[in-house]
Amino acid sequence: MAKVKKTVKGITIVADKCNGCRACELICSAFHATPKYSSSNPARSRIRVVREPLRDIYLPVYAGEYTAAECTGRDKYIIDGKEYAECDFCRASCPSRNLFKEPDSGLPLKCDMCEDDPALEKPKCVEWCLNDALIYEERVEEVEEEDVSPGDVEIGVDSLIDKYGLQQVLDTIARASKR
Amino acid sequence: MRFAETGFNLEVDLSRGNIDRVETDPRMTELYLGGLGTNAKILWDRVPPETEPFSEDNLLIFSTGLLCGTAAPGCNRTIVSTFSPQTRLMAYSMMGGFWAPELKHAGYDKVIISGQSPALVYLWIDNDKVEIRDASHLRGKGAIETAECIRSELKDPNVQVAAIGLAGENRVFFASIEQGRSSASRGGVGAVMGDKGLKAIAVRGTKDVNVARPAEFMNLCNDVLKYIKAREENPVPGVMPILAGLGSPQEMKLVDEEWHTTNFMWGNSRTRRKDFWNKEIEEKWRETQENVRTRLISCYNCPMKCGATISVPGIATYMMKCFSKLTYTMAAYSDLDFGFKIAQRATEYGVDGFSAPQVMAFGLELLEAGILTDADVQGMPADNEGRFFWLLDRIVRREGIGDVLADGTYWAARRIGKGAEAFDHNTIKKHEQLPLKLGMLNPVYFLMYATGEKINITQIEGQFPQAPFPTREEREEFVKDWIQVPDEKFKQYLLDWEPRGDHSNPYYPTVEASCDIVDWQEKMHYIDDALGTCAGLSSFPLKPPYHIHNFPDFISAATGFDFDEARLWQAATRTRTLLRAINVRLGLRRADDKPPENHWKKRFPELEAKLLDEYYKLKGWNDQGIPTRESLHELELDYVGEDLQQRGILSDG
Ligand code: SF4
Numbered sequence: 087m088a089k090v091k092k093t094v095k096g097i098t099i100v101a102d103k104c105n106g107c108r109a110c111e112l113i114c115s116a117f118h119a120t121p122k123y124s125s126s127n128p129a130r131s132r133i134r135v136v137r138e139p140l141r142d143i144y145l146p147v148y149a150g151e152y153t154a155a156e157c158t159g160r161d162k163y164i165i166d167g168k169e170y171a172e173c174d175f176c177r178a179s180c181p182s183r184n185l186f187k188e189p190d191s192g193l194p195l196k197c198d199m200c201e202d203d204p205a206l207e208k209p210k211c212v213e214w215c216l217n218d219a220l221i222y223e224e225r226v227e228e229v230e231e232e233d234v235s236p237g238d239v240e241i242g243v244d245s246l247i248d249k250y251g252l253q254q255v256l257d258t259i260a261r262a263s264k265r
Numbered sequence: 266m267r268f269a270e271t272g273f274n275l276e277v278d279l280s281r282g283n284i285d286r287v288e289t290d291p292r293m294t295e296l297y298l299g300g301l302g303t304n305a306k307i308l309w310d311r312v313p314p315e316t317e318p319f320s321e322d323n324l325l326i327f328s329t330g331l332l333c334g335t336a337a338p339g340c341n342r343t344i345v346s347t348f349s350p351q352t353r354l355m356a357y358s359m360m361g362g363f364w365a366p367e368l369k370h371a372g373y374d375k376v377i378i379s380g381q382s383p384a385l386v387y388l389w390i391d392n393d394k395v396e397i398r399d400a401s402h403l404r405g406k407g408a409i410e411t412a413e414c415i416r417s418e419l420k421d422p423n424v425q426v427a428a429i430g431l432a433g434e435n436r437v438f439f440a441s442i443e444q445g446r447s448s449a450s451r452g453g454v455g456a457v458m459g460d461k462g463l464k465a466i467a468v469r470g471t472k473d474v475n476v477a478r479p480a481e482f483m484n485l486c487n488d489v490l491k492y493i494k495a496r497e498e499n500p501v502p503g504v505m506p507i508l509a510g511l512g513s514p515q516e517m518k519l520v521d522e523e524w525h526t527t528n529f530m531w532g533n534s535r536t537r538r539k540d541f542w543n544k545e546i547e548e549k550w551r552e553t554q555e556n557v558r559t560r561l562i563s564c565y566n567c568p569m570k571c572g573a574t575i576s577v578p579g580i581a582t583y584m585m586k587c588f589s590k591l592t593y594t595m596a597a598y599s600d601l602d603f604g605f606k607i608a609q610r611a612t613e614y615g616v617d618g619f620s621a622p623q624v625m626a627f628g629l630e631l632l633e634a635g636i637l638t639d640a641d642v643q644g645m646p647a648d649n650e651g652r653f654f655w656l657l658d659r660i661v662r663r664e665g666i667g668d669v670l671a672d673g674t675y676w677a678a679r680r681i682g683k684g685a686e687a688f689d690h691n692t693i694k695k696h697e698q699l700p701l702k703l704g705m706l707n708p709v710y711f712l713m714y715a716t717g718e719k720i721n722i723t724q725i726e727g728q729f730p731q732a733p734f735p736t737r738e739e740r741e742e743f744v745k746d747w748i749q750v751p752d753e754k755f756k757q758y759l760l761d762w763e764p765r766g767d768h769s770n771p772y773y774p775t776v777e778a779s780c781d782i783v784d785w786q787e788k789m790h791y792i793d794d795a796l797g798t799c800a801g802l803s804s805f806p807l808k809p810p811y812h813i814h815n816f817p818d819f820i821s822a823a824t825g826f827d828f829d830e831a832r833l834w835q836a837a838t839r840t841r842t843l844l845r846a847i848n849v850r851l852g853l854r855r856a857d858d859k860p861p862e863n864h865w866k867k868r869f870p871e872l873e874a875k876l877l878d879e880y881y882k883l884k885g886w887n888d889q890g891i892p893t894r895e896s897l898h899e900l901e902l903d904y905v906g907e908d909l910q911q912r913g914i915l916s917d918g
């Protein structure tokens with residue numbers, strides 16, 4: 087298969103340099119407000135700083151995927167003598183906690199790398215972290231060309247049409263999209 | 266919709282257990298902005314001057330500043346106002362940290378506490394849900410410990426807690442309110458909180474704070490951040506390191522303490538040790554500091570790092586900022602290591618880091634002078650450092666001699682008598698001051714010490730260099746990019762100010778220039794206290810990112826009200842005048858406007874009288890320091906004038 091070039095965006099989190107100011111949370115919420123910058127509210131941010139000064143825990147975490155079910159176990163990490171809950175590192179918007187959810191609607195939040203038009207030079211949280219705890223990097227990687235053969239969903243839908251007929255599947259999808 | 270502010274105050278009557286969410290009048294914001302300004306208005310309207318500080322009728326107000334919770338960097342101050350048990354004037358105190366933005370997000374601009382709870386309680390504000398909760402299990406607990414207990418019982422690490430320790434519970438006159446890395450320490454605000462039976466206020470908020478003109482506002486914020494970055498890369502040359510950068514004095518970062526240790530006084534503001542600092546001590550102190558300092562930390566939405574987490578082996582971790590690492594050390598003629606250790610206990614107890622060490626040193630001086638006797642201090646250990654720990658323990662429990670000292674040096678001296686009054690030599694308006702004793706009178710500082718309504722030099726000084734630069738070239742260099750001045754004349758004042766000769770202290774800056782400089786300096790503090798901006802990014806350091814030329818834009822874009830420089834200046838003048846009026850109504854007069862007698866060796870009574878006269882005139886006050894009806898009228902403070910006249914404080918016309 088042919089190789090193509092793809093830009094991968096990444097943020098290095100230098101937790102050692104974080105001083106817990108929460109500017110990253112604030113600016114993320116302001117950037118995503120409508121109209122843009124019209125309000126601030128760290129509770130809506132897509133980055134959260136796990137911050138426990140007395141235990142010297144400062145851990146900026148980015149919001150990742152939504153998950154419908156919580157993990158079964160609750161493990162712990164001990165790093166440099168400091169105890170972290172496994173959840174501290176977790177990016178998921180998950181039913182076990184109210185992190186990474188809109189405070190009013192409960193809808194999941196996910197970091198979108200500040201997608202904007204025109205594109206920003208760097209994400210807002212990185213720009214506002216004057217302590218260099220968040221460092222933005224773009225690298226170009228060669229990846230396999232996208233597979234154009236039918237994906238899982240298509241395969242699944244085809245199989246449903248086969249089984250139930252087109253009309254019934256369309257009705258079901260229409261109902262689901264309204265929920 | 267209201268912008269920048271929420272438009273609601275939370276009124277809590279602890280006697281009756283009533284909680285009300287009360288909408289505020291936007292007109293008050295236009296007149297007094299917020300924070301200290303609107304606090305003063307509420308105190309004037311609702312707390313008559315006959316009110317005992319320790320009574321149901323005194324109010325304790327926790328206020329956010331107008332810009333707290335918005336994206337404006339470093340706008341995170343909580344301004345605490347009440348009547349002080351120590352000065353018996355309006356208490357001014359303020360803290361940074363994370364509490365004020367959280368309160369804004371919970372949907373309130375202020376929490377106004379009235380009444381007294383029969384049992385110890387804490388207040389839990391969770392957005393719209395507000396509860397008065399039992400705090401009997403927290404009685405006697407340290408302030409930091411209390412916050413941790415509350416956070417874990419509420420199961421939310423994002424809850425912000427402001428709490429008192431044992432000192433507040435026992436109404437020590439210099440008790441503080443502690444909040445993580447910050448504290449509201451001055452004026453005995455912690456004692457009033459204790460008197461109200463309120464151990465803590467815990468707050469959590471998840472609502473939006475809105476601004477009126479988003480794009481414009483964000484540009485201003487970005488400019489400030491850019492400026493901070495550039496300014497940090499270019500420290501001001503020719504001034505001592507702690508004054509070269511931004512933020513509060515960088516006591517946690519820097520180890521070089523030559524300036525403080527050789528210029529400030531040791532003991533009960535008694536001895537200057539010009540030769541104290543040397544290589545050996547520098548090495549030792551560096552090691553001490555670096556060993557206990559875990560991390561430099563900041564307040565909400567601020568890139569500076571003025572505080573630090575301190576972990577002394579064997580004792581609980583706490584957070585510290587600024588100068589308190591030296592106040593205990595120097596009061597006890599001791600070592601930095603001792604300073605870090607006792608500050609931990611003092612923080613848990615919740616006492617003011619300026620007053621507490623001085624009060625203890627004062628007690629020990631009285632003992633040495635035979636005014637106190639061994640009988641007064643029975644059980645006190647013999648070693649110097651042990652004595653400080655012992656005295657601190659007695660003071661916060663108000664046990665024996667501790668009960669007397671808990672009122673501060675002024676009142677303790679009067680209670681003890683037998684000449685103890687002479688040892689109370691470093692207070693202004695009954696309030697302990699930084700331990701400084703100097704040679705030649707500085708006219709600008711004379712005015713600031715004498716008239717500052719906040720009774721604390723760090724809350725009025727700033728912006729204008731503390732001392733003249735030695736050469737003309739340096740001065741020219743300094744004024745080149747001095748964009749913060751409200752008027753070009755300030756550059757000239759600085760250019761002409763010399764260390765020696767005709768253009769030096771005490772006759773230069775001239776009386777007129779001194780009045781102007783003080784007026785500018787203190788106005789900027791009043792603006793900060795209304796907006797919630799940290800003085801460390803504004804009124805305190807040289808060449809700060811916030812100044813009189815960009816503040817009006819910030820306020821206008823955030824609130825949607827149209828402010829220009831003149832209107833902002835007027836609002837700051839209004840608040841400043843109202844504070845004076847409140848204190849005048851409480852009995853303050855010209856005779857009280859004075860620095861400690863021995864603050865300078867060389868004093869100039871005639872010049873000082875002239876300085877006061879001219880300063881009062883500039884402010885629109887009469888020769889007793891009382892605002893005139895005319896100036897009150899100009900400031901739309903006629904209600905103040907009428908009241909002062911009715912009370913016979915002002916005569917007709
Ligand atoms: S802005 Fe930077 S320093 Fe501040 S909390 Fe976020 S990651 Fe930490």
Ligand code: SF4
Pocket residue numbers: 113114115117131132133148149196197198199200201209210211212
């Ligand atoms: S990259 Fe953008 S969207 Fe993601 S957390 Fe940072 S500010 Fe928010």
Ligand code: SF4
Pocket residue numbers: 339341361362511512513562563564565567568569570571572799800801802
């Ligand atoms: S400058 Fe320092 S004290 Fe001020 S807000 Fe920033 S960290 Fe806090």
